[in-house]
Amino acid sequence: MNDTYELRMGEAHIEVHKFRGGAIVMATIVALFLQTAIPVHFPKFAILDLPLLLTIYFGLSRRNPSTGLLLGMTIGLLQDSLSGPTVPIGLYGIAKTIIGYLASSIGARLDTEHPVARFALTVIFFGVHQGIVILTRRLLLAQPEPWFTTHLAIGAAVNAVVGVFLFMLLDRLRKN
């Protein structure tokens, strides 16, 4: 009982952000559209995982683990649906469900508004996300995937840098 009370007292100073009507839905649609449309013209853009960045951002902002994991699941399943035939429905769904849960749980305990904190968290979440995807591929799909590649390290850095600026942009969708 005391733990719960102290935790609630501790969480009291952390603000839960709400967003304008339809902002999350629109942001998700735009992110999925850009994720599939831009690599046709600029193949290197595929290194960005915009659906993951949205999952992290809304998880950190909403700070409600249930909402975060359900949003992550929805975004992940939509990404699965638009991926290649070798990606079964649920591969990114599982990974983003867990990321949504972790992001909102961390968001409820820490101040995640500072760009440096956002950069570090995005690098960590990108790594965890890739870890879950690779683990799922190895265990459930019997697809031998390397645990670490230079491409993944570059991807983590690029996504974190883009994430810092994208999160600033998404901050404008918050209700004042």
Place this chain on the structure above:
Amino acid sequence: MVAIPSRHKSLFLLVGVVVLQVLFLAIQIRRDSQGRLIRVWTVGAVTPFERAGASGVGGIRGAWNHYFALQNAARDNERLTRENAELKLQLNELQNKAEEADRLAKLLDFKQTHKTVPMLAARVIAASADSATQTLYLDRGEHDGIRRNMGVITPDGVVGKISETYPNTSQVLLLTDRDSGVGAMLVESHIQSPVGGVGEPLLAMKYVANDDTVAIGQHVVTSGMDRIFPRDLPVGTVAQIKDGNPFKQIRLKPAANLESLEDVIVLLTLQPLDLTKSESKEAKESGSPIAEAKKEPQSSAKTAKP
């Protein structure tokens, strides 16, 4: 009934949702050959935006390159710069149109030289939503006669095969995807071996024994053994060779430019094709990659030792 403490509810929800998805994943693995309704719905909802975006992105990029990027021109010669910019705009527009016309003319020429082969030109409108798979979406689907496993090519060479079809859209699994493959052979030596993707820009030729002689720059064409692609379509050229155990590690540069595809041709048949019969004399004289590949003798083909 045991009550779940409220602080653990989200954790239970997480476990429940993940377990559900894992079960769902398991079901799909067993039924992998069937189309999935959620894919049909999601692709159906998103592709209208992709279709509009495919032409919109080109327009926006053109406007950015041709107008906004010229804003820093010196003010003292503003008039000249504006005229220059307008001329550049027109010139670029004409060049783009000329490039598009060349591309379409090439497609048309290819189609006309193979009149007996049912084929359909299609436009690339989107790519895969993840970086792990190499797929593209086309603006033609089941209503246009496209079916799964049909071959997709350009006049330059093999692109991939249709992996999913939707009413007005279809998905192409590119040759560079690690699950992709095509029956192929070296033009010079007629050694046959499957060629597949490894998730990188270069392709891999898998079962060529160390004893066989292969040189960099040699051309690789389809063997027709996969019964998807007709014989003698260009697949790529040998770019790297290393001795392996027991097979050589051969990497190919794809003949088709798979990194910037805009228009492709779908072979509208699931029956084995023979392009040799349909090709006219004009194509042979034009020096197209396909015609070049066919100049080589084909009777002494031999299969690589597995």
